[in-house]
Amino acid sequence: MHKLVAIYKQPEDTSTFDEHYFHVHAPLAKKMPGLKKIEVTRFTGTPMGDNAPYYLQADLYFSDRSSLDAAMGSKEGRSAAKDVMGFAGKLVTMMVGEVVTEEDLV
């Protein structure tokens, strides 16, 4: 499994960010061909109780690297990428990764 990870720094206005993220951006991202699963995490702090350095993380799962690359190169992928650069270009860090351990424990 390969993931496209988008991790966002704290926005100035979280309600404006959330409005665009959940109602415009996520629906665009979900149209990417080959996308198996999406998981969005909102960070609430550090384990020590400090502010988290990031606000939100989206993990987009694909079965392999070539599916991920195809999705990013697709019309839907380019549309989602253009949207993210428009509303969160200064906040977002994008990375590609491989899931090397995935284990259910309970």
Next chain:
Amino acid sequence: MHKLVAIYKQPEDTSTFDEHYFHVHAPLAKKMPGLKKIEVTRFTGTPMGDNAPYYLQADLYFSDRSSLDAAMGSKEGRSAAKDVMGFAGKLVTMMVGEVVTEEDLV
């Protein structure tokens, strides 16, 4: 679902890091009470083909925030925390987050 996220910057020596991470640290982390799932991702780059700012991310899933807090405060949690600070204190960023969207799409 709540997650304890540990995200590691690029280590100087990835094979020494991996050796400790997968053979010492991960087994300690997996002993944390209430841990539902562990997912470890190795970042390979950015979508643009640049080096990723991070090397590895571990997502530890708990059913809720109080289970996560109890796990961190447990003997096993303190042991895992002590270990991570010893081998990767300068590389790791730890955050707590809530999974707000989890959707299987294919």
